[in-house]
Amino acid sequence: MKRNVKVAIWGFGAMGSGMVKMLLKKKGVDIVSVCDMAPHRVGKSIYEVLEIEKGSRPEVIIKPEIDEVLTEGCCDVCLVVTDTFTKKVFPKIKTVLEKKINVITTAEEMAYPQAQNPELAAELDKIAKENGVSILGTGINPGLIMDLLVVCLTGCMMDVEHVEAKRVNSLSPFGPAVMEEQGVGATVEEFEKGVKDGTLAGHVGFAESVRMIGDAIGWKVEKFEQQMKPIVTSIDRKSPYGFSKAGDVAGVNMTGQGWVDGEVKIDMIHPQQIEPEMEGTETGDYITIKGTPDIHMANKPEVEGGIGTIAMCVNMIPHVINADPGLKTMIDLPVPRAIMGDFRELIKNEN
Amino acid sequence: MKRNVKVAIWGFGAMGSGMVKMLLKKKGVDIVSVCDMAPHRVGKSIYEVLEIEKGSRPEVIIKPEIDEVLTEGCCDVCLVVTDTFTKKVFPKIKTVLEKKINVITTAEEMAYPQAQNPELAAELDKIAKENGVSILGTGINPGLIMDLLVVCLTGCMMDVEHVEAKRVNSLSPFGPAVMEEQGVGATVEEFEKGVKDGTLAGHVGFAESVRMIGDAIGWKVEKFEQQMKPIVTSIDRKSPYGFSKAGDVAGVNMTGQGWVDGEVKIDMIHPQQIEPEMEGTETGDYITIKGTPDIHMANKPEVEGGIGTIAMCVNMIPHVINADPGLKTMIDLPVPRAIMGDFRELIKNEN
Numbered sequence: 001m002k003r004n005v006k007v008a009i010w011g012f013g014a015m016g017s018g019m020v021k022m023l024l025k026k027k028g029v030d031i032v033s034v035c036d037m038a039p040h041r042v043g044k045s046i047y048e049v050l051e052i053e054k055g056s057r058p059e060v061i062i063k064p065e066i067d068e069v070l071t072e073g074c075c076d077v078c079l080v081v082t083d084t085f086t087k088k089v090f091p092k093i094k095t096v097l098e099k100k101i102n103v104i105t106t107a108e109e110m111a112y113p114q115a116q117n118p119e120l121a122a123e124l125d126k127i128a129k130e131n132g133v134s135i136l137g138t139g140i141n142p143g144l145i146m147d148l149l150v151v152c153l154t155g156c157m158m159d160v161e162h163v164e165a166k167r168v169n170s171l172s173p174f175g176p177a178v179m180e181e182q183g184v185g186a187t188v189e190e191f192e193k194g195v196k197d198g199t200l201a202g203h204v205g206f207a208e209s210v211r212m213i214g215d216a217i218g219w220k221v222e223k224f225e226q227q228m229k230p231i232v233t234s235i236d237r238k239s240p241y242g243f244s245k246a247g248d249v250a251g252v253n254m255t256g257q258g259w260v261d262g263e264v265k266i267d268m269i270h271p272q273q274i275e276p277e278m279e280g281t282e283t284g285d286y287i288t289i290k291g292t293p294d295i296h297m298a299n300k301p302e303v304e305g306g307i308g309t310i311a312m313c314v315n316m317i318p319h320v321i322n323a324d325p326g327l328k329t330m331i332d333l334p335v336p337r338a339i340m341g342d343f344r345e346l347i348k349n350e351n
Numbered sequence: 352m353k354r355n356v357k358v359a360i361w362g363f364g365a366m367g368s369g370m371v372k373m374l375l376k377k378k379g380v381d382i383v384s385v386c387d388m389a390p391h392r393v394g395k396s397i398y399e400v401l402e403i404e405k406g407s408r409p410e411v412i413i414k415p416e417i418d419e420v421l422t423e424g425c426c427d428v429c430l431v432v433t434d435t436f437t438k439k440v441f442p443k444i445k446t447v448l449e450k451k452i453n454v455i456t457t458a459e460e461m462a463y464p465q466a467q468n469p470e471l472a473a474e475l476d477k478i479a480k481e482n483g484v485s486i487l488g489t490g491i492n493p494g495l496i497m498d499l500l501v502v503c504l505t506g507c508m509m510d511v512e513h514v515e516a517k518r519v520n521s522l523s524p525f526g527p528a529v530m531e532e533q534g535v536g537a538t539v540e541e542f543e544k545g546v547k548d549g550t551l552a553g554h555v556g557f558a559e560s561v562r563m564i565g566d567a568i569g570w571k572v573e574k575f576e577q578q579m580k581p582i583v584t585s586i587d588r589k590s591p592y593g594f595s596k597a598g599d600v601a602g603v604n605m606t607g608q609g610w611v612d613g614e615v616k617i618d619m620i621h622p623q624q625i626e627p628e629m630e631g632t633e634t635g636d637y638i639t640i641k642g643t644p645d646i647h648m649a650n651k652p653e654v655e656g657g658i659g660t661i662a663m664c665v666n667m668i669p670h671v672i673n674a675d676p677g678l679k680t681m682i683d684l685p686v687p688r689a690i691m692g693d694f695r696e697l698i699k700n701e702n
Contacts, residue, residue, distance in 0.1 A: 155687025218692020341569020
């Protein structure tokens with residue numbers, strides 16, 4: 001019998017620890033090591049932090065230094081769950097690849113690093129190939145809802161004229177960090193200032209999703225633009241970690257456009273806010289594609305971002321281990337899928 | 352510059368000729384030869400049959416014998432658009448593979464031949480590998496709507512408890528052959544007789560879709576069943592090629608179940624009828640998955656079967672040419688996608 005698939009995690013926040021929790025319920029896969037710098041977690045057992053019975057599993061102590069955590073080939077894949085931007089995550093990914101370990105990362109820009117950092121993408125591809133391993137950036141969005149799912153649906157189309165991907169989601173389940181990043185509770189003036197000075201993050205990933213769609217279906221995206229506007233509430237709204245007074249900001253409406261042949265052919269629409277139902281907004285994921293035939297897809301309510309991102313990263317592990325060496329994106333690999341069986345049965349020619 | 356991708360077609364009925372029409376509008380791809388036995392088409396130019404200007408394209412004359420049409424390696428892929436069942440299409444696919452040509456087929460059972468013909472599937476895999484080429488069975492359904500799209504949506508799920516795939520479609524666009532196969536206009540008695548003696552085809556593909564989903568997500572499907580019931584109309588319904596009197600059959604309601612661990616975990620529901628709107632039936636493709644999180648997807652109206660099947664087969668051409676040798680299914684290859692650019696740019700290490 002094949003040995004278990006071995007997974008390491010870099011970053012043990014909500015997403016990273018969620019992936020560990022999910023993996024602990026699956027068959028044929030082991031968590032071998034965890035790197036995290038948060039002082040309140042360093043030195044603790046992951047089972048203690050997660051409040052899960054260790055049982056007969058070997059102990060895993062959270063360590064702050066990656067070189068203490070990863071030795072060459074010590075595991076099959078490392079989930080790098082630490083950053084948003086390619087430039088910032090680049091040295092981390094490089095470190096892991098040079099230890100001959102495959103990488104899956106949640107860094108939004110890494111879902112299609114060719115879009116905004118083509119030189120770094122090329123360098124990562126080269127490093128991965130030199131070390132015989134592969135890298136994938138994924139998550140719920142970018143990664144599935146506003147890009148791969150669009151691409152998949154065009155598969156039954158003879159021609160595509162226009163793509164609109166719309167994700168209307170609730171920020172209510174998220175914590176204080178997200179409230180701040182998205183401007184929940186800010187005044188309109190504070191929000192506008194945050195957009196100008198770059199302190200409000202909004203959604204990162206439109207540039208990546210637009211290029212992924214364009215490259216997949218053979219559209220050369222010649223221009224990309226995005227806008228970030230406040231969603232002003234007309235009534236007081238309260239969520240577990242957020243509050244916005246009538247007249248203030250309940251969230252952010254992100255819009256983005258990809259130009260092809262001189263016209264906008266890809267539209268991205270992504271309003272995120274707390275308690276959207278309070279003003280009659282129905283959350284959901286919507287894909288509308290004009291062409292032959294037209295597609296009018298809706299998934300209501302939307303796939304919750306946290307759960308979706310955790311699942312996407314875990315579920316792509318076998319595909320990334322099986323991939324040829326190099327930088328991969330979601331359009332290069334077989335379709336994602338839930339893993340209800342044994343991880344070991346999904347690994348080809350390995351172990 | 353690379354040479355154009357070369358495509359041959361075996362079967363020039365509505366589907367095969369539709370694929371040729373679609374390909375003639377695309378860049379970087381040529382139709383090199385067509386095989387069809389219909390006496391009214393044999394010996395004619397495909398351009399004459401399609402009523403399309405030949406322009407500067409080389410002539411393609413429809414020939415009835417495959418050995419006249421295909422020589423070893425004369426093209427990159429042959430679309431085999433002739434059959435429904437694996438057993439019947441097997442010798443045709445074998446012939447093409449032995450000429451070192453990749454195959455894409457619309458034969459419904461070939462979407463997952465492992466389900467009902469595992470020995471033939473293994474033999475096709477062996478022949479394909481011996482000849483360094485690959486085979487794929489695809490179409491709108493099986494191929495995308497009730498299987499691959501389900502699999503793709505589970506990609507953002509931590510756990511899956513139950514899958515329901517429902518396709519409610521109109522038979523109104525189809526011709527007399529489909530009306531007869533699906534029992535449109537029959538009395539209930541005639542319909543029941545047709546089900547018993549096997550003259551009514553209904554939808555072929557549930558067994559394949561169910562196994563594809565099961566194998567993809569790691570569920571062992573231990574039992575499969577399907578049912579075929581008449582859709583009896585309470586009013587007269589008329590479509591271009593069909594008519595059913597009040598009290599007679601307007602179409603067929605196919606249902607199927609896949610058992611996993613002693614319970615039904617996969618439900619397939621596929622009512623097909625003429626003029627469904629006349630009795631308030633809204634057509635569409637619906638995927639409901641219970642698990643973490645739940646998925647409630649709808650695409651309304653449904654993707655039209657003919658267009659979708661033509662597009663899926665054409666759009667998978669680059670993936671099949673690029674695949675490792677052997678028998679492939681939709682869950683082995685990268686996601687399908689429309690081709691709005693040049694076919695040549697999609698071919699790796701070839702030509």
